[in-house]
Amino acid sequence: MTNTSRFLTSLCSAAVLFLSGGCRYLKQDMANQPKNRPLSPSDFFDDGRSERPLVKNTVARGSIADDELFVPKDSNNFPLPVNRELLERGEERYKIFCTPCHGLQGDGNGMIAIRGMKHPPTFHQDRLRQAPNGYFYDNITNGFGAMYGYSAQIPPRDRWAIIAYVRALQLSRNAKVADLPASLRGRLEPLGIAGDIPGGATPGQVGSIKKEASGAKKE
Amino acid sequence: MAQIFHRSTNFISRFSVFSAIFLIGLALVAVLAVARSPYMTRQNISREQPVQFSHKHHVGDDGIDCRYCHTSVETSAVAGIPPTKTCMNCHSVLFNTAPYLEPIRESYRSDKSIEWVKVHRLADFAYFNHSIHVNKGVGCTTCHGQVDQMPLVFQANTLLMQWCIDCHRNPEPSLRPMDKVFAMDWKPGPDQEELGMQFAVERRIRTTAELTSCSTCHR
Numbered sequence: 001m002t003n004t005s006r007f008l009t010s011l012c013s014a015a016v017l018f019l020s021g022g023c024r025y026l027k028q029d030m031a032n033q034p035k036n037r038p039l040s041p042s043d044f045f046d047d048g049r050s051e052r053p054l055v056k057n058t059v060a061r062g063s064i065a066d067d068e069l070f071v072p073k074d075s076n077n078f079p080l081p082v083n084r085e086l087l088e089r090g091e092e093r094y095k096i097f098c099t100p101c102h103g104l105q106g107d108g109n110g111m112i113a114i115r116g117m118k119h120p121p122t123f124h125q126d127r128l129r130q131a132p133n134g135y136f137y138d139n140i141t142n143g144f145g146a147m148y149g150y151s152a153q154i155p156p157r158d159r160w161a162i163i164a165y166v167r168a169l170q171l172s173r174n175a176k177v178a179d180l181p182a183s184l185r186g187r188l189e190p191l192g193i194a195g196d197i198p199g200g201a202t203p204g205q206v207g208s209i210k211k212e213a214s215g216a217k218k219e
Numbered sequence: 220m221a222q223i224f225h226r227s228t229n230f231i232s233r234f235s236v237f238s239a240i241f242l243i244g245l246a247l248v249a250v251l252a253v254a255r256s257p258y259m260t261r262q263n264i265s266r267e268q269p270v271q272f273s274h275k276h277h278v279g280d281d282g283i284d285c286r287y288c289h290t291s292v293e294t295s296a297v298a299g300i301p302p303t304k305t306c307m308n309c310h311s312v313l314f315n316t317a318p319y320l321e322p323i324r325e326s327y328r329s330d331k332s333i334e335w336v337k338v339h340r341l342a343d344f345a346y347f348n349h350s351i352h353v354n355k356g357v358g359c360t361t362c363h364g365q366v367d368q369m370p371l372v373f374q375a376n377t378l379l380m381q382w383c384i385d386c387h388r389n390p391e392p393s394l395r396p397m398d399k400v401f402a403m404d405w406k407p408g409p410d411q412e413e414l415g416m417q418f419a420v421e422r423r424i425r426t427t428a429e430l431t432s433c434s435t436c437h438r
Binding site: 029030031032033036037038039040047048095096097100111112115116117118122146147150152153 | 222231253281282284286287290296297298299302304306308309311312313330331334342345436
């Protein structure tokens, strides 16, 4: 055997040894790539998570913009323009995150409260009607009583949308006929409901007004 | 000299050749059938979990919205598995001494993740994104089935590429009104064909050629 062929042989065997190292992944196919997907376990980090928690005393990129939406607990500021879009977003978010306990009407009779969770106070009491917006923002963010904070689930903009919707819910129980726009008021007057309903209209009353109104329209 | 083989062996040789071809074909069909069977796709097979979390109870009985826990489904590729804190929102009060929920409390105390067993596992070369499907009006139950009736979640569909492509070729029947995307009880009505076409135009669903292009899902 010449020197050249001996050299080639050893080179080839070295190459085979080196390349066969990759065979470990061959049997896994491309379906199991050696990479982390969201929430997949990891043996690299001590806590077994590939998803890394935020380092203490740091701010996530982009979240500094949310500072504008921060309102102190005792302030009644509302940092966003209130329009139909915000209210509809608020309704949707309220139904996802709040109804389980606070209920669809905000009276604290949600399904989870019925199942044995502590009943939250109704939004339709003077204390909460007069509470500043910042008070609601603080409670959604940091929690209150048996309620844990929802800062992880509800981004700041949505928290304000929810507050706007809660305010609308509060108004719905305490609205006066005089508060209605003239076009709607005109439809109530023929029914003899010109004055204010004391203590606000209950859902039952609203329902019967609606029924009468639709009946009146048919006539 | 006499013939070694009798004339009748002609039949045997022909029969063996044809049956060999037939058997190879049958084996091929069997391999393909097994690959599509629940044995391989794990369709309809419930998975044991570290805590036997019941979607039937939480969604079906309690009426909690999908997004209460799967918060990132509208904004990111993954719907997200909730942190243990989300469980504790209610279970710090409800069943807070039940031995059944001890792994949850242990996880909350020790800040160690619960290792849930993944049910819907896609190959690493498929890039699925929840948010685009949800935002274009494909509902949860279209792919995940009646989760509100599953005590333990199982995969309701094959998750084979064929199944993905079926819908990418013809998305209209699966497009819902936007307020029904997270509804568990949505069924296509008699006017779905018309509505689907309308939604596809309104929401600018891409053409079949684009939706079935390789790089739409494999990048």
